[in-house]
Amino acid sequence: MEFLLNDGPAQSAPAGDLIKDGDTASFMQDVIEMSMTVPVIVDFWATWCGPCKTLGPLLEKHVKAAKGAVRMVKIDVDRNQDLAAQMRVQSVPSVYAFSQGRPVDGFTGAQPESQIKAFIARLAQGGGDSGLDEALAQAAQLLAAGDVASAHGLYQHILREDNANAPAFGGLLRCMVALGQADQAQALLARLPAEIAKHADVAAVRTSLELAAQASQSGPAEDLAAAVAADAGNHQARYDLALALFAAGQREQAIDHLLEIVRRDRAWNEDGARKQLLRLMEAIGYSDPLSVATRKRLSSLLFS
Numbered sequence: 001m002e003f004l005l006n007d008g009p010a011q012s013a014p015a016g017d018l019i020k021d022g023d024t025a026s027f028m029q030d031v032i033e034m035s036m037t038v039p040v041i042v043d044f045w046a047t048w049c050g051p052c053k054t055l056g057p058l059l060e061k062h063v064k065a066a067k068g069a070v071r072m073v074k075i076d077v078d079r080n081q082d083l084a085a086q087m088r089v090q091s092v093p094s095v096y097a098f099s100q101g102r103p104v105d106g107f108t109g110a111q112p113e114s115q116i117k118a119f120i121a122r123l124a125q126g127g128g129d130s131g132l133d134e135a136l137a138q139a140a141q142l143l144a145a146g147d148v149a150s151a152h153g154l155y156q157h158i159l160r161e162d163n164a165n166a167p168a169f170g171g172l173l174r175c176m177v178a179l180g181q182a183d184q185a186q187a188l189l190a191r192l193p194a195e196i197a198k199h200a201d202v203a204a205v206r207t208s209l210e211l212a213a214q215a216s217q218s219g220p221a222e223d224l225a226a227a228v229a230a231d232a233g234n235h236q237a238r239y240d241l242a243l244a245l246f247a248a249g250q251r252e253q254a255i256d257h258l259l260e261i262v263r264r265d266r267a268w269n270e271d272g273a274r275k276q277l278l279r280l281m282e283a284i285g286y287s288d289p290l291s292v293a294t295r296k297r298l299s300s301l302l303f304s
Helices: 027-036 050-065 081-086 113-125 130-144 148-161 166-178 182-191 200-215 221-230 235-247 251-264 268-284 289-303
Strands: 019-022 040-045 071-076 094-099 102-108
Touching: 019 027, 019 050, 027 040, 027 071, 027 094, 027 289, 040 050, 050 071, 050 113, 081 268, 094 113, 102 113, 102 200, 130 148, 130 166, 148 166, 166 182, 166 200, 182 200, 200 235, 200 268, 221 235, 235 251, 235 268, 251 268, 251 289, 268 289
Parallel strands: 019 071, 040 071
Antiparallel strands: 040 094, 094 102
């Protein structure tokens, strides 16, 4: 049965509630947290982008027609370059759909109105294969519980059913890393198609591997901790210590040290501590409670 966006008795929500301009500071609340309740479309655009001037109004038209079943946040990439880089936006317009705190669909470039309507209809319906969605949820639970081998097998099963399932590739890569197969994970990353490789779940693993490689050059955590204890203003030692701690699984302590650098001297190393915090949150996952808390703490430091 065709899904009709204009059917049903639902009351239209005010346009200001459905569509808003967002930025780096509001992204967690407007997109990640809101998508836990209702799908959120994020339109990355620029004032100089011709196709954006056509696509944006079409998206807004059909988001309004959905009467609250989806929401939309518009991000100017020129004013939010860090966020665009974090989301691996390589061209505009780029559109992402978030649900339950993670990207679930998207496209790049101008699209016919019929495709835009179908895109929003899928989101409004909670589109996707419910069986695979349940399997993905189960695999994530297994991985979180430490049953890496079972999760690994389930992610492989999902990919046999759907070999373009980006969240399953992200989960499989996490399993490979947990099993000590970092080289094999790197090789798989190199073979993935661009659309899958830029998915947040896959990009998070890539960032984790990059952080681990960076941490291996930092030196022993004990020596770095001693250097920080001897001189609290030694930002380089504190920065390296944060990397070493993160690689060792001590994520909260790593974040605390980077936030301390931001508190003491945001401009240090060309804003390096804040940029590294963004990478840590990407590796952890934007919807993870630790990332949510970190972004709030960072925003408090930057905008207080």
